[in-house]
Structure formats: C-alpha cells, structure tokens
Amino acid sequence: VGASQVNDQGHLLIGGVDTVDLAKSYGTPLIAYDTANIRQQIRGFKKIFDSAGVNYQISYASKAFATVAMYQLINQENINCDVVSAGELYTAMKAGFPMNKVSFHGNNKSVDELALALDQRIGCIIIDNFHELHLLDQLTTARKQHINVMLRVTPGISAHTHEYVMTGQEDSKFGFDIKSGQADSAIKQVLSAEYLDPIGAHCHIGSQIFATEGFIMAAQKMMDLILKWRNEYNFDAPVVNLGGGFGIRYTDDETPLHPEEFSQAILEEMKKIASKNQINLPEIWIEPGRSIVGNAGTSLYTIGSHKEIPGVRKYVAVDGGMGDNIRPALYQAKYETVLANKINAPVTQTVSIAGKYCESGDMLAWNQELPDTHSGDILAVLDTGAYGYSMASNYNRNPRPAVVFCENGKSQLVVKREQLEDLTRLDVPLNN
Numbered sequence: 265v266g267a268s269q270v271n272d273q274g275h276l277l278i279g280g281v282d283t284v285d286l287a288k289s290y291g292t293p294l295i296a297y298d299t300a301n302i303r304q305q306i307r308g309f310k311k312i313f314d315s316a317g318v319n320y321q322i323s324y325a326s327k328a329f330a331t332v333a334m335y336q337l338i339n340q341e342n343i344n345c346d347v348v349s350a351g352e353l354y355t356a357m358k359a360g361f362p363m364n365k366v367s368f369h370g371n372n373k374s375v376d377e378l379a380l381a382l383d384q385r386i387g388c389i390i391i392d393n394f395h396e397l398h399l400l401d402q403l404t405t406a407r408k409q410h411i412n413v414m415l416r417v418t419p420g421i422s423a424h425t426h427e428y429v430m431t432g433q434e435d436s437k438f439g440f441d442i443k444s445g446q447a448d449s450a451i452k453q454v455l456s457a458e459y460l461d462p463i464g465a466h467c468h469i470g471s472q473i474f475a476t477e478g479f480i481m482a483a484q485k486m487m488d489l490i491l492k493w494r495n496e497y498n499f500d501a502p503v504v505n506l507g508g509g510f511g512i513r514y515t516d517d518e519t520p521l522h523p524e525e526f527s528q529a530i531l532e533e534m535k536k537i538a539s540k541n542q543i544n545l546p547e548i549w550i551e552p553g554r555s556i557v558g559n560a561g562t563s564l565y566t567i568g569s570h571k572e573i574p575g576v577r578k579y580v581a582v583d584g585g586m587g588d589n590i591r592p593a594l595y596q597a598k599y600e601t602v603l604a605n606k607i608n609a610p611v612t613q614t615v616s617i618a619g620k621y622c623e624s625g626d627m628l629a630w631n632q633e634l635p636d637t638h639s640g641d642i643l644a645v646l647d648t649g650a651y652g653y654s655m656a657s658n659y660n661r662n663p664r665p666a667v668v669f670c671e672n673g674k675s676q677l678v679v680k681r682e683q684l685e686d687l688t689r690l691d692v693p694l695n696n
C-alpha cells in the first residue's frame with residue numbers, strides 16, 4: 265500500500281475513496297475496484313502496439329470479472345472482449361457492448377449458445393473442436409449466415425507461473441492438437457465450409473505467467489502453423505491470437521512484468537518471424553483477464569471473532585470467505601492483507617484470516633503481520649479483482665457481496681449485495 269493510498273485518518277483509500285466510508289455505506293463484504301487502475305492496465309497493453317502502428321486487438325477475458333458495468337468500462341476503453349458462456353454474452357448484451365467486438369470461447373458450447381452468438385452477430389467464434397465445427401457448419405448453413413471463426417490450437421507449450429514446459433503434444437481438454445494433425449484437418453474443414461470465414465488461429469498457454477519466454481515460444485509455434493496453412497492450403501491467416509495469462513503481483517514473492525513488457529516481447533517476436541519469412545505481420549490478438557482487473561480489486565471485510573491457540577496460532581475471522589473468494593481454498597492462492605481502518609498502526613501480531621464458512625479450509629490468508637485487531641475493524645484483502653467475484657458462490661446460503669467502482673474520490677455501486685430473499689428466489693416448495 266503506497267502513501268497515496270492512505271488518508272490523514274490512517275484509512276486505506278481506493279480510487280481516492282476512504283474504505284471505512286465504503287464499508288459504512290455499502291456494508292461488508294464488499295469488493296471495491298480502483299477503475300483508474302483497470303484503465304491504466306488496458307492502456308499499458310495498448311501502448312506498444314499503438315506506437316508501433318501495427319494491427320492488434322486487446323480482448324478482455326471477461327471470465328476474470330464480468331458485470332454490466334465492467335463491460336461498459338471495457339467499451340469505454342475501446343477494446344474487445346471474449347466470453348465463454350451465454351451468461352457472459354448476455355451480460356455484455358445488457359451492457360450495450362458492441363457485439364462485433366466479442367469473441368466466444370469454450371470447449372463445449374451448446375447449440376443454444378452458438379445460436380445466440382449467431383443471432384447477435386458477434387465478431388468471432390473460436391472453434392475448439394470437431395463437434396463444434398460440425399454444429400456451427402450446420403447452423404450457419406441453415407441460416408445462410410456467415411461468421412468469422414478462429415481455430416483454437418494447442419501448441420504443446422504449458423506455462424506454469426515461473427516455468428514453462430514444451431511437450432510437443434499437450435494433454436488438454438481445449439483445442440485442436442497441432443502435432444497429430446488435428447489443427448490441419450480442422451482448417452481444411454473450415455475452408456470448405458461455405459459460411460465459416462476463418463480469420464486465424466488461437467492458443468492460450470496458461471495463467472499467471474511471469475516470463476515472456478512462453479509467449480515467444482507460442483508465437484513461433486503459431487507462426488509455423490499459419491505459414492504451413494499458407495503453403496499447403498493457400499490460406500493466409502490474418503490473425504494470430506496468443507491468448508492471455510499475463511502474471512500479476514499478489515505477494516512480495518512475485519515480480520511480474522508490466523503489460524508494456526509483455527506487449528513489447530510479443531510484438532518483437534512476431535515482427536522478427538514475419539520479416540524472416542517475408543510475410544506481412546498478422547494482426548496480433550491477446551486476451552488478458554487477470555492482469556486487467558486483478559490488482560484493481562480489494563475485498564473489504566468486517567472483523568468479528570478471534571480465536572487463539574496459545575503457542576500455535578491466532579485466528580481472526582471475517583464476515584466473508586470462500587463464497588466471495590475461493591482462490592485460497594481452491595488453489596492455495598496467497599494474498600496480502602492490511603487493516604484498512606488503521607493502516608499506520610504498528611504491527612503487533614501474526615494472525616491467520618479465517619472466513620465464516622463451515623469448512624476448515626475456508627481461510628483467506630495465513631500468517632499476516634497486522635496491528636492489534638478488534639471486532640468491527642475493517643480488513644482489506646488486496647488484489648482480489650480477478651476470479652474473486654466471478655467465482656463467487658452461495659455456499660452455506662451466504663448472499664454474495666456487493667461490488668463498487670471507485671475513481672477520482674467517488675464510488676458507485678455496480679453490483680448490489682444479494683439479499684436473503686434472493687437466496688430462495690429459484691426454490692420451489694413442495695406441492696403437497
């Protein structure tokens with residue numbers, strides 16, 4: 265937490281708004297986004313491509329955080345987005361997001377989902393497998409409707425955080441395998457399908473990646489593939505989509521690159537390969553999710569009970585937990601926390617932050633160095649903007665939290681807090 269994020273009262277600020285006031289006005293648990301930070305990340309990715317004057321698209325992977333206001337913000341920043349379900353597509357529609365700037369991912373899109381995408385004339389469907397290719401061929405033929413498509417391929421690179429592995433053949437549920445020739449037969453089928461208009465190839469090598477090597481290797485594999493398609497099938501793919509996965513900082517152990525550095529590395533490599541092979545630089549697409557919203561979000565909780573096991577551990581419990589942030593329980597994800605109403609108070613204890621869910625694994629953070637804590641204090645878990653609210657559940661029949669956007673000292677509610685009556689809205693009582 266930087267000095268600019270603390271006010272005279274020693275309260276944490278988000279987008280210039282006092283988090284203690286936020287907790288008072290909207291209640292807790294509350295997820296507060298610093299929207300200027302979101303804009304800054306997007307602009308970081310764009311900057312390098314803009315100044316190089318090349319064709320590109322930044323497509324926000326909306327699975328990281330998708331609400332009507334978020335799609336509107338993405339649209340204000342004039343980038344594309346990708347969706348992975350009818351639900352995300354519907355939310356984008358409700359936000360008035362331009363449908364020609366949407367691409368649709370997923371390894372098992374239903375007929376209804378494909379039909380909705382066609383009804384909406386979305387920008388591009390990223391075909392994942394032969395079943396989908398066949399369905400989409402049938403649907404578009406029946407409707408006599410053209411649609412841009414990309415093929416998702418698995419280039420045999422998996423990047424896991426600090427490491428990446430080259431396997432040649434990737435064991436993944438997603439996409440057409442390159443090595444065994446699936447990607448080639450898929451493009452042949454697409455090229456012979458009357459209404460499927462291929463625009464390129466897509467790959468996604470993993471998430472929370474810290475080095476550029478994986479992306480550089482992916483760029484090479486993808487360019488090899490489109491060169492092959494060009495030579496063998498006379499198909500000049502206009503787009504190479506390298507997916508998302510750009511890592512962010514959650515704790516001091518992590519030193520991620522800036523969006524600019526990722527863009528730069530990708531652009532340089534793509535240019536190098538294009539000029540070596542004397543072809544035009546294809547349009548470069550990337551799909552950042554986490555890196556756009558992760559650091560912008562903060563979860564605010566009210567501290568309730570404490571439990572100390574002498575000589576072992578002190579638990580501090582908050583009014584949320586795995587229902588609003590399942591990442592610690594699911595992935596052993598680490599977060600840093602601060603006492604939002606006493607940022608400058610001296611550290612006096614090491615405590616572990618427990619959620620309120622009836623499960624021992626419901627811990628939000630371990631071994632946090634904090635000042636004295638009392639019930640009623642506001643605890644902030646930092647950097648929860650990606651895959652927090654979007655993976656929220658009603659486990660234990662807890663209502664999901666509210667979400668606010670903060671910018672220039674002002675806050676705006678963008679998702680209402682769920683109420684108890686919302687929890688039984690879909691329940692149907694016994695009829696006798």
Ligand code: LLP
Nearest residue numbers: 325468471472508509510551552553554651
């Ligand atoms: N493109 C595709 C095709 C993807 O599958 C994903 C993420 C992205 C882009 C965006 O990746 P990002 O830039 O956010 O890393 N729930 C997990 C993360 C799952 C990522 C799934 N795919 C988590 O909380 O860490």
